[in-house]
Amino acid sequence: xxxxxxxxxxxxxxxxxxxxxxxxxxxxxxxxxxxxxxxxxxxxxxxxxxxxxxxxxxxxxxxxxxxxxxxxxxxxxxxxxxxxxxxxxxxxxxxxxxxxxxxxxxxxxxxxxxxxxxxxxxxxxxxxxxxxxxxxxxxxx
Numbered sequence: 134x135x136x137x138x139x140x141x142x143x144x145x146x147x148x149x150x151x152x153x154x155x156x157x158x159x160x161x162x163x164x165x166x167x168x169x170x171x172x173x174x175x176x177x178x179x180x181x182x183x184x185x186x187x188x189x190x191x192x193x194x195x196x197x198x199x200x201x202x203x204x205x206x207x208x209x210x211x212x213x214x215x216x217x218x219x220x221x222x223x224x225x226x227x228x229x230x231x232x233x234x235x236x237x238x239x240x241x242x243x244x245x246x247x248x249x250x251x252x253x254x255x256x257x258x259x260x261x262x263x264x265x266x267x268x269x270x271x272x273x274x
Contacts, residue, residue: 148255192216207235217270
């Protein structure tokens with residue numbers, strides 16, 4: 134069952150479309166850990182949900198991240214960038230908010246891909262009301 138809140142302004146969680154994940158998993162994966170997920174939308178067998186608090190975990194290997202798109206997104210992007218400095222590779226699905234502090238502080242330090250068109254999150258038929266980007270922080274060893 135798809136959560137109706139996933140497409141409203143009442144929620145900052147946007148479930149990754151499976152086909153979109155599959156394309157990036159083939160290109161930059163295979164991903165080992167979904168660092169910001171729930172049991173309903175995890176893209177990897179290993180994942181951190183709200184109770185596990187992905188921001189408090191040590192990220193290793195190849196990680197997928199689709200963070201909450203609200204006020205905490207800067208914290209998630211900082212964690213992704215810093216985890217790459219410690220050796221993890223992190224691929225982030227984020228809104229393409231190129232005018233924000235977190236974009237300039239962190240996204241621009243990675244390799245980013247602007248997504249043509251608008252994604253349809255969580256299996257909905259309507260597209261998101263914002264553009265998306267994929268930011269790749271390749272692990273430094």
